[in-house]
Amino acid sequence: MSQKKKRPSVFREAWDNMNNDIDRVMPGGRQGKKKFVLWLFILEVVVVGLVGTLLYRWWTG
Template identity: 55%
Template sequence: MAKQKKKQDSVFKEAWENMSGDFERLLPEKLRERKGKKKFVLWLFVLELLVLGAVGKFVWEWWVGR
């Protein structure tokens, strides 16, 4: 399988395409063909960042003993 990689314009575009491909495999069939899929994936990404940030904050505070 000699797949030729297309040249990416930016790192952000490549990251977005990778993330979209990953979510494409995870999303239920009903959400895969929706027109608002990009918006859904973006909100899911933001939610993930917020949750990981909150968890990280509490772990850090526990670790340093505040």
């Protein structure tokens, strides 16, 4: 039987792709890019969650 190749995590691949995209967009000298992206993601999730909750409450009234 052939051994299966261990495939890298999908999340790790997505994280690496996101970092490569951010590296192309943001200036090279900026320190803490990963921290900035993480905080931006958290802020986005919170804002979308709050807006979604408010819309749901308004819709179900």
